[in-house]
């Protein structure tokens with residue numbers, strides 16, 4: 177592809193993301209499907225450019241407003257080429273030349289904009305903090321509440337490209353074998369710092385090179401997400417419910433912990449996500465898991481299964497603030513039409529309903545990929561005051577196998593990960609145990625891990 181054709185391809189994607197208000201991931205997947213002929217290098221360059229523009233969207237938009245222009249993907253790209261790539265108006269004119277597959281020819285007002293931008297830098301001293309840090313208006317107050325003096329550091333970390341994290345599926349392979357295979361491909365893969373089945377690949381690569389993704393030997397999963405699944409501490413033979421299973425990222429990890437023994441139910445209100453979950457379970461060789469479509473969090477199934485699960489994970493729908501470095505477009509979509517208050521109310525309803533599934537002595541794990549106190553600590557506090565029969569189990573106690581590493585990242589009552597502090601996505605998890613009014617008879621207690 178020519179450099180101009182790459183620009184046009186990135187523009188097409190940005191226009192789709194803007195107009196469809198769908199996650200960039202979904203737009204990219206749909207766009208690439210009929211374009212399998214595009215080579216790795218072209219694809220990499222197009223996606224890098226698209227991601228860069230999404231990461232700098234507020235700053236690029238600020239410059240456009242300053243110069244009386246509409247904030248469109250095309251104009252954002254012009255500002256990007258001028259301020260971030262340091263291209264002159266004439267160089268840009270040669271790219272925006274109207275030739276086949278290239279962007280339409282530069283107009284006079286566009287050329288005038290580029291001329292006015294000469295000598296400027298992407299960040300301007302008059303930019304409000306929220307623009308400079310790419311923080312959407314709705315999230316500024318809750319993120320400042322959460323981070324206080326480290327707000328800027330955390331926001332800056334959310335603007336860095338994330339590493340690629342993989343989870344090895346122990347039902348199909350082992351970390352040593354997969355690491356060996358990745359090294360044979362010339363990749364600098366390393367064992368994750370904390371997650372026992374995790375691998376980090378710091379360099380960019382085409383996922384098509386990872387055969388293990390097709391055979392179910394590996395899954396793409398952020399290390400933080402792997403740690404949340406480990407906090408469930410599911411054991412072979414138990415009954416476990418993943419109440420908001422989605423496409424099954426954590427379901428797969430939990431099924432592996434259970435070594436295919438016992439029963440795992442992956443619930444969700446989204447039929448499409450559950451279908452995808454079922455496909456991934458099949459590929460991963462999981463046999464102890466069924467999917468269950470719920471009509472809502474209060475589906476009648478929940479009442480029928482009351483008090484019958486050892487472990488219940490609620491990986492609740494949330495603002496997704498913790499995933500912004502991975503999904504730079506998400507900050508401009510969340511928290512959708514419900515608003516933060518609506519999301520918090522939904523999480524509260526889901527948590528209260530799912531809690532009914534937990535048997536005496538069993539555990540409810542509440543998790544989000546949010547970094548907002550409203551969705552995390554406040555949510556758990558509200559739950560505990562309405563459900564005095566539950567108590568908090570600190571992470572180091574909840575997942576003894578993880579204890580040494582976890583003590584360094586989750587010494588308190590909850591797991592609370594952030595990109596700046598832990599180099600993972602932002603995650604929160606609280607483990608809540610239903611206190612057993614009638615302690616299990618001797619011999620009925622859970623065996624220690626590994627037995």
Ligand SMILES: C[S@@+](CC[C@H](N)C(=O)[O-])C[C@H]1O[C@@H](n2cnc3c(N)ncnc32)[C@H](O)[C@@H]1O
Nearest residue numbers: 420421422424425426444445446473491492493
């Ligand atoms: C954060 S995502 C789950 C991600 C998934 N656990 C994973 O690890 O890949 C939250 C999920 O909650 C589901 N959800 C939304 N409302 C729900 C409800 N009322 N009851 C159950 N699930 C719900 C959404 O469909 C979405 O799949």
